[in-house]
Amino acid sequence: MKKIIFGLSFLFCGLAFVSFRSHEFKLGDELSLDSLRKLYSGPSHLWPSANVDKNLKWEELGPLQPSPVNLKNDSIRKVVELGKTLFFDPRLSGSNQISCSSCHAPDLNWSDGRQVSIGHDHQPNKRNAPSLENVWYFKKLFWDGRANSLEEQAQMPLEAHNEMNQDVKNLARKMSKIKGYRPLFNDAFGTPTITNQRIFESLATFQRTIVSRKTPFDRFIEGEIKALTDQQVVGLHLFRTKARCINCHNGPYFTDNDFHNLGLTYYGRKYEDLGLYNITKNPEDVGKFKTPGLRNVMKTAPWFHNGLFDDMDGILNMYNMGMPMQVVKPGQEKDPLLPKNDKLLRGIRLSNSEKQALISFLDALSSSSYVVREVALPK
């Protein structure tokens, strides 16, 4: 880890140098701050064109969507309540000490604030625990997309030796011994029988109710034109144009629900992680990781799949120069697994004031947190 840090320090020195040289913030000849605010105060189909690559499938930024879970439906609400109880119950783990909430804590924005999570017997995880906010929106789960549904996802951390280390073959029997769970399963599923499938389904259903609250950005696009500061309006414009963020971070949750290689594979080195390729075995997927959503991003440091970055300014410096390029060693030229950075990434050369405006816009994607009371555990 130390070596990586040292390596990155050098990289950042270089990046800082590059970024200082980049030209100062200009909005373009025709756009004053006033006209920019006016443009963005209108409906989004009248906003300035987004700077997206030709033939790219993308969606305009937009307001929060409702969770797919209908809590007015009594029987679904009972499944959610059961799922919430299980989510906070450490008895789902082999040691009876680690629950889903250990790494997805509501008061840490449904993550844990760590670079990588610490699991059973204090073993470290390989990747950063993602926030569960709006997780219902993702088509594939995990940084490498190895699960196709939250139901499928739930089993994996439960049985991972460095996460909850539970023998899932024994899980239903173990939980059945806790008498207090029987009425909860009965309410949720009509009979008190405890099965893995019911456990995973209720955990998944509860997680689909974890949604962001309204942000200044949402209030702005709903017509409250003062909800964004001038600097944030400039940031929004940069996000969609010069900075090209919108190529991947688009739609209501600022994610394209897709996978990209940013150049952080550590290919051939100690911390190598080839991401999506590990699952598909398709050489085109080497080093691809899921595009995270950006709602509340400023509350979920450290960032990236390995949690190695806790400085948004540093991250923008990295994007500024198009991310690190894979060094091709002699003999590797034809290696089909040689990672290739996504073509969407280019040096965007933002000035310091442009970077500040962009970060200020990201701040406008933060919503206030609400207190989630832990549930009393059945006995």
Add this chain to the structure above:
Amino acid sequence: MKKIIFGLSFLFCGLAFVSFRSHEFKLGDELSLDSLRKLYSGPSHLWPSANVDKNLKWEELGPLQPSPVNLKNDSIRKVVELGKTLFFDPRLSGSNQISCSSCHAPDLNWSDGRQVSIGHDHQPNKRNAPSLENVWYFKKLFWDGRANSLEEQAQMPLEAHNEMNQDVKNLARKMSKIKGYRPLFNDAFGTPTITNQRIFESLATFQRTIVSRKTPFDRFIEGEIKALTDQQVVGLHLFRTKARCINCHNGPYFTDNDFHNLGLTYYGRKYEDLGLYNITKNPEDVGKFKTPGLRNVMKTAPWFHNGLFDDMDGILNMYNMGMPMQVVKPGQEKDPLLPKNDKLLRGIRLSNSEKQALISFLDALSSSSYVVREVALPK
């Protein structure tokens, strides 16, 4: 918890109203920004007088002091290394899953980011886990000062039922079964014998090495006059004068090493916590909690002994009106335990721009973090 939140929301609405009415930022007739920077660029004994109460024992703000642990001394270094290993070892807990680092994580600034920590069997703690940075400086440990040394402190979380839940009578025997520890104890103490005293001493000695790094504030007082922005210089001045922070947050670590009642006792209510009084049984100590240091304070939210506040602007609004006052119910007038807010607290009535300057100064007390590698655990 919800009730408290609702109550506080109302309070904050009131506070916001008060703070909007307060007069706008003025430096005073005689001080321009330039002259202010000039004044503070000189040695601290020539700084403008601090606005501290008569007869108050206080110390001027100052640079980092060296840790009292001499790491050049080989035998002390071995004690530190042992202490570090034990600090990360979950086998110090009854369940073998919770270590000191679970609630004092280096990558979370030696705290856990939670309102209150979650311990054995997911039981919540009563108070917020404090950061261990510069903990060597404190004369008494815990929010209520119930330990007089780090050695004495170490035992308490180890055996608390809602923290590590270890039977300490059995601790030395349990750890002696881990053969890999014998050479480490031998190196540190001259014989391989494992005793509780040796465990606590090495944990304490390691913790005395956990120190802040240099901040922009330190560089400023060392003569690098551009290390603070204009706004931060104004914030420093406000900190020492109008805002009166320096009455309690003084010295090199921005703490008077003392205890004060800020009015957050919840006296007579569900979440009542009388702090220092629980230890001394002296009615004058009702509701007093330790003054935390402010180095890296912007990295250690949520704040206060109950971790209930994660918005520094909201906290300043509360200080602005002199903190909540205890409502005296009929018949309580002569109750010796009726909490009384510290006399040092008064409505300071900062304007919005003054609050911003103060927060900006607090940002200048942040230092970069360094990566602490977890130690391989002996087998």
